[in-house]
Every structure is written in C-alpha cells, then in structure tokens.
Amino acid sequence: MADQYDFDLFTIGAGSGGVRASRVSAAHGARVAVAEEYRVGGTCVIRGCVPKKMLVYGAHFAEDLEDAQQFGWTIEGKSFDWVKLRDHVQTDIDRLEGLYGETLGNHGVEVFRERAEITGPHEITLASGKVVTAKYILVATGAQPQRLEFPGSEHAITSNEAFHLDALPKRVMIAGGGYIANEFAGIFNEFGSKVCIVNRSDQLLRGYDESLRDRLLQISMMKGINFHFNTTFKSITKNDDGSLHVELDGDDDQDVDVVMFATGRSPNTGGLGLENVGVELGDKGEIKVDEFSQTNVDYIYAVGDVTDRVQLTPVAIREGQAFADSVFSDVEPYGVDHSCIASAVFSHPPIAAVGMTEGEARNKIGNIKVYTSDFRAMKNVVAGRNERSLYKMITNAATDQVVGIHMIGPESAEIMQAAAVAVKAGLTKADFDATTAIHPTLAEELVLFK
Ligand code: FAD
Numbered sequence: 001m002a003d004q005y006d007f008d009l010f011t012i013g014a015g016s017g018g019v020r021a022s023r024v025s026a027a028h029g030a031r032v033a034v035a036e037e038y039r040v041g042g043t044c045v046i047r048g049c050v051p052k053k054m055l056v057y058g059a060h061f062a063e064d065l066e067d068a069q070q071f072g073w074t075i076e077g078k079s080f081d082w083v084k085l086r087d088h089v090q091t092d093i094d095r096l097e098g099l100y101g102e103t104l105g106n107h108g109v110e111v112f113r114e115r116a117e118i119t120g121p122h123e124i125t126l127a128s129g130k131v132v133t134a135k136y137i138l139v140a141t142g143a144q145p146q147r148l149e150f151p152g153s154e155h156a157i158t159s160n161e162a163f164h165l166d167a168l169p170k171r172v173m174i175a176g177g178g179y180i181a182n183e184f185a186g187i188f189n190e191f192g193s194k195v196c197i198v199n200r201s202d203q204l205l206r207g208y209d210e211s212l213r214d215r216l217l218q219i220s221m222m223k224g225i226n227f228h229f230n231t232t233f234k235s236i237t238k239n240d241d242g243s244l245h246v247e248l249d250g251d252d253d254q255d256v257d258v259v260m261f262a263t264g265r266s267p268n269t270g271g272l273g274l275e276n277v278g279v280e281l282g283d284k285g286e287i288k289v290d291e292f293s294q295t296n297v298d299y300i301y302a303v304g305d306v307t308d309r310v311q312l313t314p315v316a317i318r319e320g321q322a323f324a325d326s327v328f329s330d331v332e333p334y335g336v337d338h339s340c341i342a343s344a345v346f347s348h349p350p351i352a353a354v355g356m357t358e359g360e361a362r363n364k365i366g367n368i369k370v371y372t373s374d375f376r377a378m379k380n381v382v383a384g385r386n387e388r389s390l391y392k393m394i395t396n397a398a399t400d401q402v403v404g405i406h407m408i409g410p411e412s413a414e415i416m417q418a419a420a421v422a423v424k425a426g427l428t429k430a431d432f433d434a435t436t437a438i439h440p441t442l443a444e445e446l447v448l449f450k
Helices: 016-027 042-047 049-071 082-106 179-191 210-222 313-328 358-364 378-383 412-424 429-433 443-447
Strands: 007-012 032-035 110-112 116-120 123-126 131-139 143-145 171-175 194-198 226-228 232-238 244-249 254-256 258-261 265-267 300-302 343-345 351-355 368-376 388-396 402-408
Touching: 007 016, 007 116, 007 313, 016 032, 016 042, 016 082, 016 131, 016 313, 042 049, 042 082, 049 082, 049 179, 049 378, 082 110, 131 313, 171 179, 171 254, 179 194, 179 210, 179 343, 210 226, 210 351, 210 358, 210 388, 210 402, 244 258, 343 412, 351 412, 358 368, 358 388, 358 402, 368 378, 388 429, 388 443, 402 412, 412 443, 429 443
Parallel strands: 007 032, 007 131, 032 110, 131 300, 171 194, 171 258, 194 226
Antiparallel strands: 116 123, 123 131, 143 265, 232 244, 244 254, 343 351, 351 402, 368 388, 388 402
16 A cells, blocks of 8 residues: 555655654655755754854853953964854855755665655756655645845845855844844854944834843844844945945944844745645745644644744744644654743853743733842953843742743843743742852752742
C-alpha cells in the first residue's frame, strides 16, 4: 500500500522544523525526501539565530575591551575588522550546513536541493521538472522578511543581506521595533556604526514587559542609538557617493549608508501550489493547522514559521518532532504546548522573558504581586559602566504561583532558561525563596526578591 507513493513523507523546506521532522520520521521507518531551495539548515542556521548570535558575541567585545581597562588590562592598538568576522561566521555556517546535510543523509533522507511545489493530490513537482508522489506532505517553508513599499524602497536591505555586507556601514538606519531591529541596532552600534531606528509607532518590542522595554530604550539611547518614533518612510534616493538619502514623514531627512527593514516576517506560502489542493490559509497568508499541525487537507501538515504560531526555532523543532512521532510512530498523537514559551532579545544588554507581562497578568488574574530588583551588576560597577539591570517577578497573589519573570541585564537569556523551568512547572515564589542563592551572581536576584 505504502509503495503506491514514491515516499511516505515529502517535506518542503529543510529548516529547523523540516529537518527535525524528516530525520525523526525516517528514524521511525518512513521513506522520506526533503526539498530545499536555498541552503539546508534554513533561516536559523543560515541567516537567523546562529550567525546573528555570532555577531552579537563579536559586538560585545567592544564593551568588554573597554571595560577590561578598569580590571587592570592595557589593550593597545585594538581595531575591528568586519570582513574578517563576516567571513569567519560564514565559514562556520558552511560547516553547520554540512552537518545538517550529513544528518539527513545518515538517516536515509533523500535531499533535493531545489524548489518544490504541490501540483496535485499527493503530488510534488521539483524545479527540475521531476514529479514525485508522497503519502504525506509536510510544509515547513518558514517565513521571509517583509519589505516596505515606497519610492526607492528597493535600495533597502533586510536581515538576509546584513550578514554579507561588503563593508561595515558608517551610518545604518533600521526600520522596525521588534527583536531583529533591536538586535541589529545593538550589533552595528557596538561595531562603531552610527545607528538609528525608525519606527511607525512609539513602542518597541511589543509583547515584552513595559518596564524592560523602557529600560532597553534608555540604555540604547545612552549607548548612542537614535530613535525616530511615529515616523514612516517617504522615499529613498541614492546620492552620487552611493550613500542613501532618506525622506521621512515625521522627522528630518537623513543620509545613511544602509537602510535595513526589520518590519516582520511573512509566512512563505506564495507559489507553493497550496491552492491546487485547497489548503486553507489565514489572513497573513499563514497555513491554518490544528493542534497536531494538520491542515484542512488530511495528508498535508505544516510546522514552523509558515503556520505563524510562535516564530521561534525551538518551537518549529518541537512541532516537527511532534508531527513525526504522531504520524510515524506508535505513540498517541500529540501536539505542542505553546504556552509559557521563554524567549530572548539579544540586544545590548539582552532581555529575556517567560510567562505573563505585568499588564497581561493584571488583565487576566487581577490580583497580582510584582517584585522588582533594579541593580547594577558588579562587573558594571567595577567597569564604571552606568548600566542598570532590571528583574521582575509577577505572582498570582492568591496562590503565590510565579506567572511571569522578566529580565534585562548581562546574561539574562542564559539565566532565564533555568528560571523558565520553574515557571513552566508552576512553582511559587516560596519555592524560589526556599532556594539558596549562589553568591555572588546576577541570577541570585531571582531567589532574593523582597
Ligand atoms: P526556516 O528555518 O525558515 O526553513 C524554511 C526553509 O524552507 C528555508 O530554508 C527555505 O529556503 C525553504 N523553502 C521555502 N520555500 C521552499 C520551497 N517551495 N521549496 C523548497 N524549499 C523551500 N529564532 C529563535 O528561536 N532565536 C533567535 O535568536 C532567532 N533569531 C533570528 C534572527 C533572525 C535575523 C531571523 C530572520 C530569525 C530568527 N529566529 C530566531 C527565527 C527562526 O530563525 C525561525 O523561527 C526558524 O528558522 C523557523 O524554522 P522553520 O523550519 O519554520 O523555517
């Protein structure tokens, strides 16, 4: 019966979700193929989380090298070479891409390095013209950066191109207020570019707790990043020297070297042939799925960013795993719990959060308690760096259960991963208080809230 099709599973897109789903399905005994139109590994590995984090590390040396002097070090002749870092990052990305390909190969997954489209029931056509059939189709095509449209907007880049710039721009304008905008603003600023953010509203990082957003804004401004709020783009024209003249609505015109759009990511559902088989899409073009990632067409599933549930790598991976286990193993079909997902913004300094913000908790629970710790990390004190951390814990006043933790400060993402276990497990503030501090650390603030 299974041989009626060329494959048991055909996955479109070898990113975080697609690779996990393909590999695990194959391990469960399925005959699997995956198509990838760009590079195996997908956004996270090739032009997202991984290279971005490498740039964040590289950028942070700017502060570390400065602070080192207060710790007795003399550093002479320091300089930064963008091309060297860029190429080093790309070499490591090549290595990782190779490893992802190897993993698929080792599991017997057939990889087609070309675009795929659904052309009929159970039928996929590859860019080369090859037609294959599969019992199940998994769409794991991710998302792509949204581009603003206005005269001259074609001169702007997105995060896709930011990793490949020929030279470090002297002046960078970033459109958007989300995590990618703030992360790249921090990166370029630390490298020495003059950075400004243009945002159509007056809010950064929607979804994060307000006091942390305010703190990041304050610190970012102190570090030299400029913000143009309630401002939109009118046009971009190229100057004779190759730089860009940006006409804004809401603020003065600016001349910059690079304009980068970081204005959200849209699900990759165009040209996939979904209409050929009647797969239902939502308002943003996302594939609508049920809790098991199944679409309205029973043999087609979708995981990851293309479903626009929570656009994060660990979520796409979990969805891919749950799909593979549910469809190709003996376990009872299960879905992914999308509640209480911890996340981070790798800004300078980073933000990390899990659970409800203070505003959400007030709306949903009403009777809450908020504990805050506003402190200067010891390292910053010694370095003479006037940068304060802010930790916030929110509890349900009736039950003492911790319903949210929010942090901005050095290493907050690293610290949050452990704290998120406690919040996800439903522990109380008394449980945190009963835990002895590790001293001296930043993280000890979490068990010392008064
Ligand atoms: P993707 O990883 O995007 O994979 C989809 C793949 O499908 C792509 O390789 C694409 O080329 C391919 N494809 C598309 N259409 C076709 C087709 N028709 N045929 C064949 N192949 C096709 N997440 C985090 O958790 N932490 C972070 O720090 C983080 N940082 C980020 C930074 C940036 C700059 C960006 C852009 C994203 C970041 N993300 C981060 C988000 C993360 O990268 C995504 O959530 C994750 O990659 C989604 O995985 P996916 O499998 O859904 O899609």
